[in-house]
Structures are given as structure tokens and as C-alpha cells.
Amino acid sequence: MTEHVLPGDPPINLVLRRSARARRYSLRVSRLDGRVTLTLPAHAPESKALDFAHEKAGWIRQRLAERPGEVIVAHGTVLPVFGQPLRVVPGTRSGLAPEDGQIAVSRRAKSVSATVCGLLKARARDALAAASDGYAQKLGRSYTRITLRDTRSRWGSCSSDGALMFSWRLILAPPEVLDYVAAHEVAHLAEMNHGARFWATVERLMPDYRTHRHWLRHNGEQLHRYRFPD
Known part of the structure; x- marks a missing residue:
């Protein structure tokens, strides 16, 4: 695998992956981490693969924009726990309190998340x-x-x-x-x-x-x- 950067706004980090089973170029944008992978046939020229990626740059940016934003868990975060929204709040002791709609975190805890x-x-x-x-x-x-x-x-x-x-x-x-x-x-x-x-x-x-x-x-x-x- 090799890595490239497609210029533009924003730039796109692109991973090229060769596959003996691939018969054509294919792009994948991971919805988990935003990783962009271009799979190409084993003996295809890298230059043509990059040309293909440039042609699809608009599509790639659209898919990246559609990814759900990351949520860093901290006080105030609402998490969907077993189908119920629970808010992270400070408390005297740590524990799940679905009846109160809360996840309590002890004020003595070193890390909320x-x-x-x-x-x-x-x-x-x-x-x-x-x-x-x-x-x-x-x-x-x-x-x-x-x-x-x-x-x-x-x-x-x-x-x-x-x-x-x-x-x-x-x-x-x-x-x-x-x-x-x-x-x-x-x-x-x-x-x-x-x-x-x-x-x-x-x-x-x-x-x-x-x-x-x-x-x-x-x-x-x-x-x-x-x-x-x-």
C-alpha cells in the first residue's frame, strides 16, 4: 500500500491498495474513520489510478462530509444507552441511572470518559x-x-x-x-x-x-x- 495526498479544499489522504483480484478501480470511504482507499488491479499504472482519484475528488469530499461527527465523551454528553438517552453528569458515586436519564461519574474519578x-x-x-x-x-x-x-x-x-x-x-x-x-x-x-x-x-x-x-x-x-x- 502507498499513500498520497490529493490537493484541494480540504486535501484528501488517499491510500492505494493493489489487489490481484481487482479488475477495475474502486474507491471506498470508511464511515468509521474517514479512511479513503483506492483499490487497483495488480499491474495497473499508479498514474492512472491517481487520475481516477482526481476525477472522483468531488464524490470523495461529499462522502467525507456525510460522515457522522465524532463525540468526545465528557460531562454533558448524551449517550444512547440500550435505546434510552442518558446524560453524563457529576455525582457522588459512579453508576448508570436510567430512571433519572443519567450516567453519574464520581467527582473523585480521574477520567470521566x-x-x-x-x-x-x-x-x-x-x-x-x-x-x-x-x-x-x-x-x-x-x-x-x-x-x-x-x-x-x-x-x-x-x-x-x-x-x-x-x-x-x-x-x-x-x-x-x-x-x-x-x-x-x-x-x-x-x-x-x-x-x-x-x-x-x-x-x-x-x-x-x-x-x-x-x-x-x-x-x-x-x-x-x-x-x-x-
Whole structure:
């Protein structure tokens, strides 16, 4: 991969990636981090790839402008926790208070964002464990463990030994969406593929899964706009 800068207002950082499978030039603007990647055939001239990027500069800037703005979590930030807006406020002790519409952060906490992140991860683990337990019991299968990560490329996974992994950011989605991802990964305990039998298993666990899958496909990038600096 090589990097270039397309001049203009604003300048565009461009990554060129060669692919043996590519048959034409293709541009991708990541809605997560704004990374602009131009994929080109393995033996295509770099000069022609840059000409193509210059021709598409207006389209690239439009896509970059459409990206959701980042939100640095601090006092006053409103976060969508399990489908409910909660505001980060100072308090005597740290904790989630959905009944008050708040996320309280102790005045003794060293970092507001790190404290909020820890609270969200703990709530996500509880919710994902409960959902996974319920679907695993319904399926008649068991998993070995659950881990949480801050993944960008996937919302969950299931390994061959029955270990489930989830993005803790699912706690920022509506509860039915979190449940769908749990059902999806638990279904892999029976079908380690994405074939017809797998989707039939997902539907058996959650008959209306398509609605929640659609929400995640079209709104999932919004969950990554929240930043939690230490």
C-alpha cells in the first residue's frame, strides 16, 4: 500500500491498495474513520489510478462530509444507552441511572470518559450474557465463554470451540439489536456458516431478526462516533 495526498479544499489522504483480484478501480470511504482507499488491479499504472482519484475528488469530499461527527465523551454528553438517552453528569458515586436519564461519574474519578466506558462495558457484558444464555438454552447448545472488544469490522463472532465475542458498543444500540447479535452468534454454535440452515436457525431464535439486522447495517457506524479518551 502507498499513500498520497490529493490537493484541494480540504486535501484528501488517499491510500492505494493493489489487489490481484481487482479488475477495475474502486474507491471506498470508511464511515468509521474517514479512511479513503483506492483499490487497483495488480499491474495497473499508479498514474492512472491517481487520475481516477482526481476525477472522483468531488464524490470523495461529499462522502467525507456525510460522515457522522465524532463525540468526545465528557460531562454533558448524551449517550444512547440500550435505546434510552442518558446524560453524563457529576455525582457522588459512579453508576448508570436510567430512571433519572443519567450516567453519574464520581467527582473523585480521574477520567470521566474512562469511567463512563467502564460502566458501559459492564452493562454490555450483563446484557449480552443474559441474551446469550437465553438463546443458547433455546437452541440446546452451550458456549464456553464471552469476551468483549471494541471491534470495527464485526459486531460479534463465534469460534469453533464455542467462545463468543461481542463489541461492547452494542450497548449503545436498541436492546433488540443487541439481542439480534447475540442470537446470530449463538446460532453459530449449531451452524458454523452463513448458509440457509444458519439463517433458519437465527429465525427460529428471533423471528423478526431481519428488522434488527437492517438497523445495524444502516446505523451501526453511529455507535463508533463516540470517543472515550483516557
